[in-house]
Amino acid sequence: MSRPVTAGRVVVGVDRSYAGLAALRAAVRLARRDGAPLYAVRAWTFVPLWRPGTMPWLWQEEFARAARAYVRDAFETALGGQPRDVTVRVLAEQGYAGQVLVDEAWRETDVLVVGSPRRGRFGSKGGHVTRYCVSRARVPVVTVPAPDWARADAIRRFGRDLERFPR
Template identity: 45%
Template sequence: MRERDIGRVVVGVDDSLAGLRALREAVEMARLRGMEVRAVRTYRPPPEPGGGGWNTGMDPQSFAAEDPRSALRRNALVAARHAFEQAMGGVPRDVVVSIETESIPLHQALAAVACRDRDVLVVAAAQRRHAWWPPRRSVARRCTTRAVCPVLIVPAPRGARELGSHWHPWHRRQRRRELDALLDKLTA
């Protein structure tokens, strides 16, 4: 079979629980079908000179020491490798994996990379939104309307879904108790 006849598994790299699960599913699918994994991580482009700054999450000295775009690209690569570490202990060696970074929104980057009919696009399902948050279309929904290939939407693990709307970042003690109770229930 020629290389162009073989599809690829394209996955968006995200550090959420659903994103890590999607990464594992993509690698497993690639193993079973002998396909290549194309992992895509996006970053916000640097601000234009004189256009006001924004918080990049980077160390200011490292940001000033090199070109902002290459620093953001490097940090996106580090974040993608870290996601592989969290999901499966590192980038797998038995599957061909290529990590790509883009400075466009994730749904556009995924649709651009998964451009063949034989590709498979794997995305994480959107987390629940609160009623007071403005409604947005999820990356998964946007990918299903833009992709030319099959799209596999991977839900968050059951434990994360069970926490659902009870998971508030401003209630740290309550969050810790809920997580401990859930882990106790799962290990019992």
């Protein structure tokens, strides 16, 4: 039996953390597998201290431009550049990251991919954006953890191992 062709999209939250870069790689693999377009989303917020809730339009466009450049840099870091075999659309939206991602992935055929930091200090799993997306999205959400070598415990163990060597 062949798999049905979906007209859905793969929406990924872009972050240059280890978990975020792993999520970007996973989203590209998923888009390739399904032949779906990839929507790379970067949310940004800015509240000026001198007058909350207002911002000149010139600054707003500058922040959106910087967010799009951030997404291009993340593709460069994770994959060596944007993939040529996948249709990629870069979105820079103003707002809280979790809400922006949930609002963007609204079609029932969409899939939302987010990076998930390791278990928190108080036992909560994932970061606040990941928890928001998992609890409020109406589409399937794929959470991608950071690689094992990037977790803080592994880095601390590596540091302790280095200290054992004589100087």
